[in-house]
Amino acid sequence: xxxxxxxxxxxxxxxxxxxxxxxxxxxxxxxxxxxxxxxxxxxxxxxxxxxxxxxxxxxxxxxxxxxxxxxxxxxxxxxxxxxxxxxxxxxxxxxxxxxxxxxxxxxxxxxxxxxxxxxxxxxxxxxxxxxxxxxxxxxxxxxxxxxxxxxxxxxxxxxxxxxxxxxxxxxxxxxxxxxxx
Numbered sequence: 327x328x329x330x331x332x333x334x335x336x337x338x339x340x341x342x343x344x345x346x347x348x349x350x351x352x353x354x355x356x357x358x359x360x361x362x363x364x365x366x367x368x369x370x371x372x373x374x375x376x377x378x379x380x381x382x383x384x385x386x387x388x389x390x391x392x393x394x395x396x397x398x399x400x401x402x403x404x405x406x407x408x409x410x411x412x413x414x415x416x417x418x419x420x421x422x423x424x425x426x427x428x429x430x431x432x433x434x435x436x437x438x439x440x441x442x443x444x445x446x447x448x449x450x451x452x453x454x455x456x457x458x459x460x461x462x463x464x465x466x467x468x469x470x471x472x473x474x475x476x477x478x479x480x481x482x483x484x485x486x487x488x489x490x491x492x493x494x495x496x497x498x499x500x501x502x503x504x505x506x507x
Contacts, residue, residue: 331359331393333384333409335496340411340440343396347380348404355406357382364406371471377461379404386495387502389430390422394495396435397462412437416454417488418462419481425474434466435488453484
């Protein structure tokens, strides 16, 4: 089984996102590279489900030491371990406080799948519409209810500014890798 965390971030011009928790799931799943499996992490608060596929961007690291988070907006059904080649739409800046009181940014990158079998049609989403932004914000705030996590939403970044943050996550990952001998 591949180590999903070490897949190349990019596939040509597109960003890979590894699905951990598929849309519609009422529980959070997490990938564990030590065992190569996707494990149940916790249930979501009653009545909550993931609105879209949730996962991570391989070969990246956030301020929390984990791969950067990604939400893939689409209507298809997937499952844990699916890799989707995506176009970046933007990022929701999230300041998080953990149980030990440490504060750090744990942004949520927002994507759409890149159509590989047909050309993209004009008018497809190239940013996150305002109404959808509000729904995504509400989901993330409610999804941490009952956990030790505390989050503050710090606004949105467009695709260009989100790409700059993503590059920093790629650089952070590269610094953690041991040079080959």
